[in-house]
Amino acid sequence: MRKNIWMGLALCVWTSVTLAAAPAVTVDNKLLADEADGRNWAAYGRTFGEGHYSPLTQINDKTVQRLGLAWSLDLDVTNMQTTPLAVDGVVYLAAGYSIVHAVDARSGKLLWRYDSKSAEKAGKALRAGWGVRGLAFWDGHVFVGTQDGRLLSLVAGTGKLAWEVQTLNQEGLFISGAPRVFNGLVLIGNAGSDFAPVRGYVTAYDAKTGKQAWRFFVVPGKPGVADNAVSDKALADIAARTWGKDDWQHGGGGQVWNAMTYDPELNRVYLGTGSGAPWNWKLRSPEKGDNLFLASVVALDATTGQYLWHYQTTPGDAWDYDSATDMTLATIPVNGKPRKVILHAPKNGFFYVIDRESGKLISAEKLGKVTWADRVDAVTGRPVESGNIRYEKGEVNLYPSFLGLHAWPPQSYSPRTGLVYIPTLEVASGFSDEGVDKSPWKPLLYTPSYSGLTAGTTDVPEEAGKSILVAWDPRTQKAAWKIETRGISNGGTLATAGNLVFQGHADGKVHAYAADTGRDLWTFAAGQAVTGVPISYSVDGKQYITLTAGPLTGVAGGFGSVSAQWGTNARIHPRRLMTFALDAKTPLPATPLTARIKPLAAPQIKVDAKLAEAGGAAYIRCVTCHGPGAVAGGAAPDLRASALLLSHESFAGLLRSNALVSKGMPQFDDLSDQQIEQLRHYVRQKANETLAAKR
Numbered sequence: 291m292r293k294n295i296w297m298g299l300a301l302c303v304w305t306s307v308t309l310a311a312a313p314a315v316t317v318d319n320k321l322l323a324d325e326a327d328g329r330n331w332a333a334y335g336r337t338f339g340e341g342h343y344s345p346l347t348q349i350n351d352k353t354v355q356r357l358g359l360a361w362s363l364d365l366d367v368t369n370m371q372t373t374p375l376a377v378d379g380v381v382y383l384a385a386g387y388s389i390v391h392a393v394d395a396r397s398g399k400l401l402w403r404y405d406s407k408s409a410e411k412a413g414k415a416l417r418a419g420w421g422v423r424g425l426a427f428w429d430g431h432v433f434v435g436t437q438d439g440r441l442l443s444l445v446a447g448t449g450k451l452a453w454e455v456q457t458l459n460q461e462g463l464f465i466s467g468a469p470r471v472f473n474g475l476v477l478i479g480n481a482g483s484d485f486a487p488v489r490g491y492v493t494a495y496d497a498k499t500g501k502q503a504w505r506f507f508v509v510p511g512k513p514g515v516a517d518n519a520v521s522d523k524a525l526a527d528i529a530a531r532t533w534g535k536d537d538w539q540h541g542g543g544g545q546v547w548n549a550m551t552y553d554p555e556l557n558r559v560y561l562g563t564g565s566g567a568p569w570n571w572k573l574r575s576p577e578k579g580d581n582l583f584l585a586s587v588v589a590l591d592a593t594t595g596q597y598l599w600h601y602q603t604t605p606g607d608a609w610d611y612d613s614a615t616d617m618t619l620a621t622i623p624v625n626g627k628p629r630k631v632i633l634h635a636p637k638n639g640f641f642y643v644i645d646r647e648s649g650k651l652i653s654a655e656k657l658g659k660v661t662w663a664d665r666v667d668a669v670t671g672r673p674v675e676s677g678n679i680r681y682e683k684g685e686v687n688l689y690p691s692f693l694g695l696h697a698w699p700p701q702s703y704s705p706r707t708g709l710v711y712i713p714t715l716e717v718a719s720g721f722s723d724e725g726v727d728k729s730p731w732k733p734l735l736y737t738p739s740y741s742g743l744t745a746g747t748t749d750v751p752e753e754a755g756k757s758i759l760v761a762w763d764p765r766t767q768k769a770a771w772k773i774e775t776r777g778i779s780n781g782g783t784l785a786t787a788g789n790l791v792f793q794g795h796a797d798g799k800v801h802a803y804a805a806d807t808g809r810d811l812w813t814f815a816a817g818q819a820v821t822g823v824p825i826s827y828s829v830d831g832k833q834y835i836t837l838t839a840g841p842l843t844g845v846a847g848g849f850g851s852v853s854a855q856w857g858t859n860a861r862i863h864p865r866r867l868m869t870f871a872l873d874a875k876t877p878l879p880a881t882p883l884t885a886r887i888k889p890l891a892a893p894q895i896k897v898d899a900k901l902a903e904a905g906g907a908a909y910i911r912c913v914t915c916h917g918p919g920a921v922a923g924g925a926a927p928d929l930r931a932s933a934l935l936l937s938h939e940s941f942a943g944l945l946r947s948n949a950l951v952s953k954g955m956p957q958f959d960d961l962s963d964q965q966i967e968q969l970r971h972y973v974r975q976k977a978n979e980t981l982a983a984k985r
């Protein structure tokens with residue numbers, strides 16, 4: 291019966307797409323809860339379960355050798371580290387600063403493009419430099435957040451704006467994550483606590499009208515000030531006890547900047563919350579509490595937004611160990627009985643299996659190299675911390691780094707193998723607050739400075755760490771297999787019922803591995819970094835794989851030589867949407883060769899060491915995009931190779947103008963002539979150092 295309805299729908303899809311690309315299928319709770327029908331990929335993690343799993347099997351471990359490029363489409367955007375959707379044969383993609391595209395999945399033809407103008411509207415928020423990682427779909431509409439904090443609803447068939455609403459309540463915030471839609475409500479969070487004294491919250495809006503339904507704050511506000519009926523009670527009864535009375539002045543943080551999971555079986559929504567503002571616990575919370583609900587999974591009633599339970603993965607976080615990573619829903623055997631669980635690998639390096647009904651910890655084990663804690667206590671659910679990890683005795687080097695063992699690049703979960711496929715990083719970082727001004731925190735908004743730690747802008751060497759694709763068995767809390775991948779900035783994963791796991795890499799390769807054994811079955815050379823998140827869907831019975839390629843972006847793209855070694859160049863490499871199918875043989879369009887960028891030789895500029903030193907500190911404003919040590923990882927041009935820096939006038943002119951804002955280069959009209967000169971000498975010094983080393 292069900293099947294016939296679907297076939298009928300598929301037929302109308304075909305006719306209507308030829309006419310107007312208006313989706314005929316209704317994306318609603320039923321479709322988003324349907325794990326079995328793989329034709330659409332209508333939400334960030336495909337279904338409510340956030341499994342990034344496709345039940346399609348046409349492309350499988352036997353046929354994958356025949357997989358080839360069906361089409362590609364180059365787009366005029368900055369950032370391509372995003373997850374597309376596919377509904378009724380149309381691929382929807384939000385890339386760069388929320389420029390939304392609809393593309394015919396069969397031909398690769400662009401159907402419409404909507405520019406939210408968020409780079410232009412973002413003002414200083416553009417300096418945070420993320421761009422958007424995905425979008426949502428519901429009832430004929432596409433939903434996307436913007437760097438300047440709006441939530442937009444677009445008509446899927448035409449790309450026309452249906453409504454927009456400003457979701458931010460204070461300066462310092464921006465949006466980089468994808469919204470989620472359930473029960474006719476669109477849920478959106480925000481980011482910013484790394485750079486500003488902000489307070490995390492999520493807001494649910496009516497999908498039809500954009501009217502606010504409820505808002506939940508993650509951390510307490512000013513004591514005695516009632517500001518939100520939905521969250522006030524939980525914050526007062528539970529969270530406030532874990533903070534000092536003046537801590538609210540720092541904002542607190544707890545941004546829900548990435549993961550949110552709707553649970554259709556329990557009508558709940560789980561929030562993955564971020565780290566504190568500032569990161570330094572001693573500054574944020576001098577009385578040293580756990581600081582709830584930072585770095586936690588928080589369960590809310592999806593209809594009302596009321597608090598139900600929380601589980602904190604990192605009490606008193608001091609290392610940016612967000613819990614803002616995927617929370618995948620599964621039902622797995624625990625002590626012989628099926629249990630509804632959340633599978634969660636936050637940045638702190640442990641893999642957690644959490645009971646969805648009660649919020650109780652079932653188990654937690656180290657997913658990779660973790661030195662900040664020995665283990666998680668099974669009874670209390672708390673980590674057993676190692677010594678001096680709170681840098682109370684000076685700098686400490688810890689695994690994982692502030693990048694996390696697993697960050698936002700999505701994990702996938704195959705119910706067929708029972709394994710979770712997780713892109714992980716084995717990188718350490720030093721934590722220290724030596725020399726930090728401990729009087730009230732004075733952040734530079736939207737700039738990775740003074741999060742209460744000693745900030746550095748030095749290059750990250752090529753061999754700074756490694757990445758490992760881990761196939762983790764949540765039933766045994768052990769790896770089934772592991773593959774060492776290259777670099778430290780690879781993409782998220784897609785698992786399919788065809789016994790495959792797909793992942794794109796910063797070195798320019800896309801791989802398909804056997805989901806059960808990890809055997810490398812298929813490789814495609816994209817000619818440039820591929821760090822988008824793959825999806826799969828079918829049209830007219832044909833299965834497709836779609837993902838994006840293009841220069842690395844976001845924080846992971848800025849990591850100096852460790853990213854720059856792959857030679858993807860922000861200036862010359864295309865931002866490319868690629869789609870694969872069996873027996874397709876379309877050649878890739880010409881792609882400039884990857885090559886490490888050479889600094890420009892400019893012996894006529896005599897570098898002043900004092901100016902350069904001061905410039906190193908000022909460079910904190912540029913590091914997110916132009917890379918530490920002035921070595922661009924791919925997100926933005928390498929300043930050591932820029933002719934604009936050869937004269938003060940041309941450099942100052944560019945920084946103070948808004949000429950490149952639409953391309954993602956923020957306006958810096960607040961820099962003094964002296965600061966600009968310092969920056970120029972710093973970059974030129976770095977250029978000379980590299981040139982001298984090569985000789």
Ligand code: HEC
Pocket residue numbers: 368416417418419420909911912913914915916925926927929931932933934935941944945950953954955956958969
């Ligand atoms: C949010 C990310 C971001 C930040 C932060 C940022 N930039 Fe940029 N910048 C870019 C991008 C992207 C471009 C390339 C725009 C284009 O495509 O033309 C760029 C271009 C430039 C250029 C032009 C290079 C050339 O040769 O054409 C200069 C110079 C520059 N940036 C300097 C700076 C300096 C100095 C800072 C810090 C004060 C800074 N930028 C901060 C993203 C950023």
